[in-house]
Structure formats: structure tokens, C-alpha cells
Amino acid sequence: MPTIQLQALRRYGYYALMDKNLKSKTYTDLLELVAAYEQKPFAAQYLFSFIQQKNAGHINDITPLSKTFRQQLIDDGFVIASMELLEKHDDTDGTVKFVLGLCNGTRIESVRLKDDDRNTLCISTQAGCRMGCKFCATGQLQFERNLTAAEIVDQVYMAEQSCGKINNVVYMGMGEPLDNFDAVMRSVKILNHEHGRNIGIRHITISTCGLPEEIKKLALSTVQPRLAVSLHAPDDTIRAKIMRIGSKYLLSEIMASLKIYQNTTGKRITIEYCMIDSINDKIEHAKALVKLLRPLKVNVNLIELNSFPGCRFEPADSRQIQAFANVLSDAGIETVIRFKRGRSIKAACGQLGATWLTQK
Ligand code: SAH
Ligand code: SF4
Numbered sequence: 125m126p127t128i129q130l131q132a133l134r135r136y137g138y139y140a141l142m143d144k145n146l147k148s149k150t151y152t153d154l155l156e157l158v159a160a161y162e163q164k165p166f167a168a169q170y171l172f173s174f175i176q177q178k179n180a181g182h183i184n185d186i187t188p189l190s191k192t193f194r195q196q197l198i199d200d201g202f203v204i205a206s207m208e209l210l211e212k213h214d215d216t217d218g219t220v221k222f223v224l225g226l227c228n229g230t231r232i233e234s235v236r237l238k239d240d241d242r243n244t245l246c247i248s249t250q251a252g253c254r255m256g257c258k259f260c261a262t263g264q265l266q267f268e269r270n271l272t273a274a275e276i277v278d279q280v281y282m283a284e285q286s287c288g289k290i291n292n293v294v295y296m297g298m299g300e301p302l303d304n305f306d307a308v309m310r311s312v313k314i315l316n317h318e319h320g321r322n323i324g325i326r327h328i329t330i331s332t333c334g335l336p337e338e339i340k341k342l343a344l345s346t347v348q349p350r351l352a353v354s355l356h357a358p359d360d361t362i363r364a365k366i367m368r369i370g371s372k373y374l375l376s377e378i379m380a381s382l383k384i385y386q387n388t389t390g391k392r393i394t395i396e397y398c399m400i401d402s403i404n405d406k407i408e409h410a411k412a413l414v415k416l417l418r419p420l421k422v423n424v425n426l427i428e429l430n431s432f433p434g435c436r437f438e439p440a441d442s443r444q445i446q447a448f449a450n451v452l453s454d455a456g457i458e459t460v461i462r463f464k465r466g467r468s469i470k471a472a473c474g475q476l477g478a479t480w481l482t483q484k
Contacts, residue, residue, distance in 0.1 A: 144201045146197075147176070147274035147278065148272050148273040150273075150314055152313075153310075158171070170186055171186060172319050173319045181204060183203070208224065210225045210231060211223035215466045217466065219235060219469065220235070220287060221470070221471035222283060231251070231480070233248060234283060234297050235471045245290045245292070246296045247280065247294070248297035249271055249276060249295055249298070249303075249304045250304055251265075251271065252269075252298070252299070255367065256368030258365075259356075259398060259435065261435070261474055261477050262299065262474070262477045270307060271304065276307060280323075290323070291323065292323075295331055297476055298476045302332045309347070312330070312347050313346075326350065330351055332352070334353050339351075350391070350394065352396055354398070355375075355396065357375075358412035359412060360375055365403065379420070386420060392423060393420060394422070394423055395423070396425050397424060398474070399439065399445050400429050400438070400440060401429075405441075405448060406444075410451035410452060414457065417457065423458040423460070424458070425460050426449055428440065428464055430474050430475050432474070432478035
């Protein structure tokens with residue numbers, strides 16, 4: 125094997141590289157796959173429902189398929205691979221953090237949040253992140269690789285083993301979902317499918333730091349999850365100070381893509397705004413944000429900054445956050461202040477991967 129391929133194999137792992145993992149396949153992919161083996165379409169339904177609904181761990185567990193077809197799949201290198209649960213941490217507020225091992229030894233984290241009747245899972249899409257937000261622990265880690273669709277949906281399946289049915293999924297863990305567009309959209313289709321977990325599309329949210337081209341691509345997708353955009357600043361100067369990506373994409377480009385998204389989908393967009401002391405928390409910033417958001421139908425989540433080792437920013441004062449929220453509410457923008465959860469186990473927003481920063 126050429127050296128370059130061997131290096132890639134070591135770095136990304138066999139399954140990520142070849143993605144022979146049947147767990148990564150959407151229902152449509154499986155219809156194509158079974159057709160290539162001259163099987164009837166119902167074979168795709170067995171494959172999909174056994175893998176995505178019944179947690180089949182091996183191709184031979186899918187007993188309604190003929191032995192010959194199962195053996196053909198195995199001989200052709202197809203597998204059903206799962207991640208490994210390495211650690212589980214419980215916070216007294218009901219938050220649970222899972223540390224999961226990927227096939228090449230890389231670790232990622234996901235977080236279960238419990239509300240009265242809702243079991244939400246915050247999932248990761250990349251090991252590390254290339255966007256380099258200076259207030260985010262994940263952004264300080266070295267970017268390793270994109271997760272496969274199987275590794276994304278598996279986070280839900282792993283969490284369900286100890287926390288019961290997950291009915292809400294937010295793509296707000298490690299990584300930038302729209303920087304791993306194909307695998308992320310594939311995972312949304314898998315989680316949403318009626319023969320799989322059947323999680324309602326209104327209960328799936330993708331959060332992005334704002335990649336204009338991918339936002340426009342999302343607008344044209346056949347599945348339409350909710351969209352949250354991490355803005356964090358009312359102007360480009362402040363944004364570039366706290367987010368590396370801020371100097372690549374201007375707010376005007378992001379706003380234009382959101383306008384297209386909204387015109388196409390008609391959906392309301394959630395704006396996330398992390399409140400950082402003396403950086404973006406002043407009343408004048410709130411007023412500028414109102415002006416910026418005027419052309420869109422939005423609601424705003426204000427998140428108090430969570431700290432991590434090496435974080436050079438401080439959270440905004442709670443009275444300042446309330447005053448900021450009042451400016452938005454008075455302008456008719458629905459605004460919610462998000463309370464911190466799971467801090468004792470480093471599971472709050474922006475803290476994923478924080479424990480590894482001190483281990484380097
Ligand atoms: N990459 C995507 C999704 C993962 S980050 C995005 O940026 O939207 C999920 C959310 O956590 C984002 O809104 C992000 O801005 C926020 N966040 C990151 N670091 C944080 C921190 N230290 N304190 C509070 N929120 C943070
Ligand atoms: Fe990446 Fe989101 Fe963290 Fe920014 S906030 S570094 S985009 S995970």
C-alpha cells in the first residue's frame with residue numbers, strides 16, 4: 125500500500141476512511157446498495173431498521189436477510205461498527221457527559237440534558253474544530269478529523285443505553301457541523317427516519333458559527349432541521365477579536381445567507397450570543413444587535429460564558445446580561461438567558477474537550 129494511504133489509514137482509521145460501516149448509510153443509500161446486490165427493496169428496510177432502531181451489532185444479527193446476502197456483505201468488507209464508551213460523568217443537576225472512543229483512539233464527548241419531559245442530547249460532529257473561537261475549549265484542541273455519520277448517530281444510541289429515549293438532538297457539541305456537511309446531513313436523515321429512531325425534525329437543531337455557502341446549501345436540503353447561528357458580536361471588529369472565522373466571513377455575508385435561508389425555508393432562526401465581560405456585553409452592543417437582526421425572524425439565546433483552563437475571557441456580569449436581554453425584548457425579539465448546566469463535570473457549552481487541554 126502506498127505510504128500516503130497508510131498514513132491516512134493510521135490518522136483517520138479504517139472505517140472513517142472507507143466508511144464501510146453500514147450505520148453511516150441512509151435509507152436511500154441502502155436501497156441503492158441492495159439493488160447493486162440484486163436484492164429486493166425490503167432488504168434495505170431490514171438493514172436500516174435492524175441497525176438504526178434495534179441496535180444490531182453484526183450483519184449476521186439481521187436474520188430476515190438471506191445467509192448468502194449477509195455473507196456477501198461481510199466478504200465485501202461491510203461492518204456495523206460502534207463507538208466505545210470510555211467514561212460517564214454525572215452532575216447533580218442531571219447533566220450527564222459521555223466520553224466516547226472512536227476507532228482510531230480519538231475521543232469525543234456528548235452531553236445529555238434533562239428537562240421535565242425532554243431528554244436532550246448535545247452531540248459532536250468533529251474531533252476538535254477548525255474555526256478557532258477563542259472562548260471555546262474545543263477550538264483550542266488540535267483538529268483531528270470529521271466524524272462519520274455512524275459516529276454521529278451512535279452518540280444518540282450510546283446515550284440511550286443509560287439515559288432512556290432521546291427525544292431532542294442538538295448539534296452543539298464538539299466541532300462545526302456545517303464544516304462536515306455531508307456526514308451531518310446524512311446523520312439527520314438517519315435519526316429522523318421513520319424506520320430508525322424517528323426523532324421529529326423539529327426536535328433536531330444544527331448550530332453553526334455561520335458558514336454562508338453551507339447555510340445556502342442547507343436551505344435546499346430535503347430535510348430541514350432547526351438552525352441556530354452563533355453570532356456573538358454585533359459587528360465584524362468584535363467578532364474577529366473572539367472568533368478566527370470572523371475575519372474570513374463578514375457579518376454582511378452571513379446575514380445575506382440567512383436571508384436566503386429564511387426566504388427559502390420560512391423558518392425562524394435562533395441566534396446564540398455568548399456574553400463576554402467588556403467585549404460584547406454593553407448596551408450599545410445590544411442596540412447594534414437589534415439593528416443587525418431587524419431583517420430576520422429570530423429568537424435570541426444569551427449564554428453566559430463558561431470558563432476552561434487557559435480561557436482568557438471572563439463571563440459577563442448577570443445584571444449586565446439582564447440589561448442586554450431587556451434591550452432585545454423591548455425591541456420585540458424573543459430572548460432567553462440560558463442557565464449554565466453541567467459545569468462541575470465540564471459539560472457546559474464550550475467546555476467540551478476542556479479536560480484534555482490540561483493533559484497535553
Ligand atoms: N460549532 C457550532 C456548534 C458547537 S458550539 C457553533 O459554534 O455554533 C455550541 C455553542 O456553544 C455555540 O453557540 C458556541 O458559541 C457556544 N460556546 C462556545 N464556547 C463557549 C463558552 N466558553 N461559553 C459559553 N458558550 C460557548
Ligand atoms: Fe468550533 Fe463552535 Fe467552538 Fe467555535 S464555538 S471553536 S465553531 S465548536
